[in-house]
Amino acid sequence: MLDWIRKFRRGIFIIFLMICALLVYSVQLSKRETTTLFEKVVLEIMAPFQRGATWIAATVGKWGENYFRLVGVSQENRRLKEENRQLRAKLQEMEEIRLTNQRLQRLLEFREEQELPALQARVIADDSTSWFRSVMLDKGSSDGVVMGAPVVVAEGVVGRVIRVAPHAARVLLITDASSALSALVQKSRARGVLRGAGGVLTLDFALLQNTIAVGDLVITSGQGGVFPKGIPVGTVARVERRNYDMFQTVVVTPNVDFSRLEEVLILKPDDAGEE
Amino acid sequence: MRDLVLLLLFVILMVIVQTWFFPRVLSSPWQPDGFLVMTVYLAFFGRWLSGGLLVLGMGYVMDTFSGTTFGLYGLTLPLIFFGVHALIAYVNTETSFPFYYMVAFGTCAEIFLLAFFSFVLGDNASLWILATAELFPQAGLNLLLAVLLLNGLNWLRRRWEWAASLPGPVLEEEELFWESHD
Numbered sequence: 001m002l003d004w005i006r007k008f009r010r011g012i013f014i015i016f017l018m019i020c021a022l023l024v025y026s027v028q029l030s031k032r033e034t035t036t037l038f039e040k041v042v043l044e045i046m047a048p049f050q051r052g053a054t055w056i057a058a059t060v061g062k063w064g065e066n067y068f069r070l071v072g073v074s075q076e077n078r079r080l081k082e083e084n085r086q087l088r089a090k091l092q093e094m095e096e097i098r099l100t101n102q103r104l105q106r107l108l109e110f111r112e113e114q115e116l117p118a119l120q121a122r123v124i125a126d127d128s129t130s131w132f133r134s135v136m137l138d139k140g141s142s143d144g145v146v147m148g149a150p151v152v153v154a155e156g157v158v159g160r161v162i163r164v165a166p167h168a169a170r171v172l173l174i175t176d177a178s179s180a181l182s183a184l185v186q187k188s189r190a191r192g193v194l195r196g197a198g199g200v201l202t203l204d205f206a207l208l209q210n211t212i213a214v215g216d217l218v219i220t221s222g223q224g225g226v227f228p229k230g231i232p233v234g235t236v237a238r239v240e241r242r243n244y245d246m247f248q249t250v251v252v253t254p255n256v257d258f259s260r261l262e263e264v265l266i267l268k269p270d271d272a273g274e275e
Numbered sequence: 276m277r278d279l280v281l282l283l284l285f286v287i288l289m290v291i292v293q294t295w296f297f298p299r300v301l302s303s304p305w306q307p308d309g310f311l312v313m314t315v316y317l318a319f320f321g322r323w324l325s326g327g328l329l330v331l332g333m334g335y336v337m338d339t340f341s342g343t344t345f346g347l348y349g350l351t352l353p354l355i356f357f358g359v360h361a362l363i364a365y366v367n368t369e370t371s372f373p374f375y376y377m378v379a380f381g382t383c384a385e386i387f388l389l390a391f392f393s394f395v396l397g398d399n400a401s402l403w404i405l406a407t408a409e410l411f412p413q414a415g416l417n418l419l420l421a422v423l424l425l426n427g428l429n430w431l432r433r434r435w436e437w438a439a440s441l442p443g444p445v446l447e448e449e450e451l452f453w454e455s456h457d
Binding site: 010013014017018021022024025026027028029032036038039042043045046049050053054057124125126127128129130131132133134136162163170172173176177178195196197198199 | 331336397
């Protein structure tokens with residue numbers, strides 16, 4: 001028996017390891033709304049590094065900009081250009097502040113419109129793969145973030161929190177293939193389930209008799225139990241109707257540009273869940 | 276202790292590159308999968324036991340930083356590792372070409388396994404559609420990264436003594452810069 005085990009120890013170890021991995025995944029499938037200790041620890045360790053990377057990039061970018069501007073400046077007009085550059089830098093700084101202010105103002109207005117308690121957070125990292133769509137935020141359970149909390153910006157819905165560590169949280173974007181939310185077309189009130197499909201969304205189960213046109217706004221229906229009613233999600237980009245089908249195929253372009261996400265609002269679920 | 280610190284630094288670097296550097300520099304929906312390329316690299320040049328355990332850990336780190344259910348990459352990456360490790364007995368590992376086609380094979384295997392487990396055990400049926408549309412650009416980017424990784428690591432191993440113990444293809448003695456300058 002021992003000889004047999006010794007002979008096949010590699011195969012036995014690999015099978016054992018794979019069974020353990022399969023078990024971990026199976027167990028987690030039934031406990032999706034929890035964040036494992038491993039994830040909490042890794043998120044906590046990595047959050048300062050990701051914040052640091054964001055800060056370093058901003059600083060290096062500023063230095064790089066200044067360096068490249070210096071190249072080619074002649075001795076005669078150096079002083080004038082220096083002055084000009086400083087003014088420009090200040091102007092750019094002001095422009096950046098103005099844009100940030102504008103974004104925050106819109107978020108604030110949106111927050112007031114919603115009349116919901118919300119927490120502002122910054123995006124500090126993206127998804128580690130190309131197949132899934134998620135982002136990491138710099139706020140966590142110590143700031144009051146809970147699993148499943150809806151995340152929005154002034155333009156519309158972003159996603160929901162799927163993992164929480166004390167000082168970081170991961171948000172599953174609505175464009176992820178596993179994401180689904182209850183929505184309705186604002187004009188015709190046609191209901192359906194919006195599913196992520198990479199860069200776009202598809203509105204499933206929209207009945208054929210409902211009139212849906214390209215350009216119609218799609219909003220949250222408030223029936224999913226996660227998002228409050230009436231938050232914009234996207235605009236209808238394509239509608240396909242076949243007479244023999246029960247439902248029509250509706251492709252929706254999200255309102256939010258996910259490649260430029262910087263600040264978001266995390267809604268408090270107690271109030272957000274009220275339908 | 277030194278190996279443990281190096282390993283920790285390596286994982287931190289990988290996560291920063293994967294979740295911060297690639298999305299900002301490439302600004303496209305696709306980004307190279309550094310963890311997958313590293314999995315194939317370890318399967319090719321690493322030891323089966325330590326490599327397998329490291330890949331399992333990398334899988335769980337990847338799960339933490341992606342929108343999946345925890346455990347999906349922890350299951351997928353070791354399967355690819357052991358699959359490639361079993362296959363290399365039948366390929367000529369003296370040239371770098373088999374490494375590249377194993378990366379391409381690994382990319383296909385990864386998306387097949389992710390979609391399969393998500394569909395059979397989970398409820399993410401639409402990953403198939405996304406996967407078929409994005410497989411070729413993903414494989415291309417992974418191959419590009421594989422070329423950079425193999426050449427970069429070989430350069431490190433030739434140049435510095437401390438890096439010589441890193442897993443990789445066998446280097447000739449005259450190729451070792453640090454040995455000829457001792």
